[in-house]
Amino acid sequence: MWKPPERIRHTASPGIWPTAEEAARSRLFSPLDLGSRRLAQRSWIPAMVPWRATEEGEVTDDVVEWYARFAQGRPGAIVIEATGIRDVPSGPLLRIGHDRFVPGLRRVVDAVREASGGETLLLIQLIDFLRIRRRPERHVFFTRHLRIDDALRERLGGTREDEAVLRERLETMSDAELADVLPARELESLRMGQRERVGDMEHPHIRELPAVLPGLFAAAAARAREAGFDGVELHYAHAYTMASFLSRLNDRDDGYGGSQEARVRLPLEVYDAVRAAVGTDTLVGCRFLAEECIDGGSTVPDAAFYGRAFAKAGMDFISLSRGGKFEDAAQPKPGWAAYPYTGRSGYECMPQYLSDAGGPFLRNVEPTTAIRAAIRADGLRTPVVVCGGIHNFQQAESLLQEDKADVIGLARQALADPDWFRKLRSGHGEDIRLCRYSNYCEGLDQKHKQVTCELWDREGLEEPGVARSHDGRRRLVAPGWEPTNG
Ligand SMILES: Cc1cc2nc3c(=O)[nH]c(=O)nc-3n(C[C@H](O)[C@H](O)[C@H](O)COP(=O)(O)O)c2cc1C
Ligand code: SF4
Numbered sequence: 001m002w003k004p005p006e007r008i009r010h011t012a013s014p015g016i017w018p019t020a021e022e023a024a025r026s027r028l029f030s031p032l033d034l035g036s037r038r039l040a041q042r043s044w045i046p047a048m049v050p051w052r053a054t055e056e057g058e059v060t061d062d063v064v065e066w067y068a069r070f071a072q073g074r075p076g077a078i079v080i081e082a083t084g085i086r087d088v089p090s091g092p093l094l095r096i097g098h099d100r101f102v103p104g105l106r107r108v109v110d111a112v113r114e115a116s117g118g119e120t121l122l123l124i125q126l127i128d129f130l131r132i133r134r135r136p137e138r139h140v141f142f143t144r145h146l147r148i149d150d151a152l153r154e155r156l157g158g159t160r161e162d163e164a165v166l167r168e169r170l171e172t173m174s175d176a177e178l179a180d181v182l183p184a185r186e187l188e189s190l191r192m193g194q195r196e197r198v199g200d201m202e203h204p205h206i207r208e209l210p211a212v213l214p215g216l217f218a219a220a221a222a223r224a225r226e227a228g229f230d231g232v233e234l235h236y237a238h239a240y241t242m243a244s245f246l247s248r249l250n251d252r253d254d255g256y257g258g259s260q261e262a263r264v265r266l267p268l269e270v271y272d273a274v275r276a277a278v279g280t281d282t283l284v285g286c287r288f289l290a291e292e293c294i295d296g297g298s299t300v301p302d303a304a305f306y307g308r309a310f311a312k313a314g315m316d317f318i319s320l321s322r323g324g325k326f327e328d329a330a331q332p333k334p335g336w337a338a339y340p341y342t343g344r345s346g347y348e349c350m351p352q353y354l355s356d357a358g359g360p361f362l363r364n365v366e367p368t369t370a371i372r373a374a375i376r377a378d379g380l381r382t383p384v385v386v387c388g389g390i391h392n393f394q395q396a397e398s399l400l401q402e403d404k405a406d407v408i409g410l411a412r413q414a415l416a417d418p419d420w421f422r423k424l425r426s427g428h429g430e431d432i433r434l435c436r437y438s439n440y441c442e443g444l445d446q447k448h449k450q451v452t453c454e455l456w457d458r459e460g461l462e463e464p465g466v467a468r469s470h471d472g473r474r475r476l477v478a479p480g481w482e483p484t485n486g
Helices: 020-025 061-072 099-115 138-145 150-155 163-172 175-181 184-192 209-227 241-246 265-278 300-313 344-349 365-377 393-401 412-416 420-425 440-446
Strands: 032-034 037-039 043-045 077-084 121-127 231-236 283-289 317-321 384-387 407-409
Touching (some): 209 265, 241 265, 283 300, 300 365, 365 384, 412 420
Parallel strands (some): 384 407
16 A cells, blocks of 8 residues: 655554543434434444455355444444445445345344344445456457557557557567557556546446436335335445546536536436435435545545535435545556555555654544535535544544534444444443554455454454354454453
């Protein structure tokens, strides 16, 4: 992963943990109305893909146990990992693109209800993504992938060479020579692997996205409702289809790209279709980017515009992330696909302890606060979830007290210690395992390996009944916790 060149080492701070009485009086542990539901406390575990589904995208026992373990900590809400809305093979990514996925997902809902005593709301993140190919071997690219057309021949001086000979010649060219002759997208395919974009209007399946996606999201949301989820989070963040529509880089010329109004049009149409499918008794909100953190990408004023539009449309919540784009991703090894959390924007999404002077904590607070203020200025009360490097009680409580956010999201801190919420509330803050922001978990995610935390995955491996990773070396869920003094 990219790291700021300063490489300043930052350490998560426990701050001062509250007593149980102080926690009971806090804003963090006070309820909040959220659409048709009520959050028992203002905490939220944002979506995190743990790579535990089957190759067919089905829920496994490991998926059920993963979420039940989070639910034991009794946070206000859990958002289940990004789950594919199409019925197409997508590797071990959870899917909701067909009714056959509903019974498996219902198992997760039941397990979370039971483990949290019904206290924790459960949402599922719905995702659509465009195709990205693995970076090809050089020989394969030049013999099979590269398109030889008249324009390319023209750039090579109008050559009439036999195609096979030309391919061989191109393969022997240096990177600098290729940069001069290959079109930018072909060069990108060679260096990074081919990646579709929402602006590829020459492809019918891309051109038709605005016609197809509202129905796909709506059907997926209806299945989520059927499975018993409290709500859905539309994934409009990071490197995926809907975020690409919102992006300033979206140059579609069909009324769904270009201006802010045009870029937000499909996300609003998707929301309308989803709302029509599930009604007002199911929560519908979205996660989108406060800032894309890439050259020419969307900025806080864009996000404020989108946030106001989503709030006005009637979304039940807005959750803000940042970065996580393909545009600045690191070059993958041949045979690997680019990963959107390897460049500077990826760092902004999941900042690590080696950082700049700003550090990895609370990096998204200022942008979130500005976007929330724009929504409030329109007289709209839509709850806003802030997230990014939050790990202690004082951070969380002061963000709420200072009216900077409505709900506190903790992703990696909840992974490091799913009992964070329960420990705090019962006055056992000193028992909390603080996240180191090492990004060991994110490294596993990148390789599509079962995600665990280095702070607990080797602990008590010999205990009976401990579920282990495929290689047997890591436990799959955090050890249990019970207070020692009541
Ligand atoms: C292993 C892992 C998987 C993640 N998967 C998702 C995901 O499916 N959807 C999403 O919106 N964000 C995902 N994220 C990003 C987190 O939700 C969160 O925005 C990010 O980790 C920053 O918050 P934090 O500092 O509290 O960890 C993932 C993060 C991690 C570490
Ligand atoms: S592996 Fe654990 S300590 Fe490291 S960033 Fe992930 S959750 Fe935090």
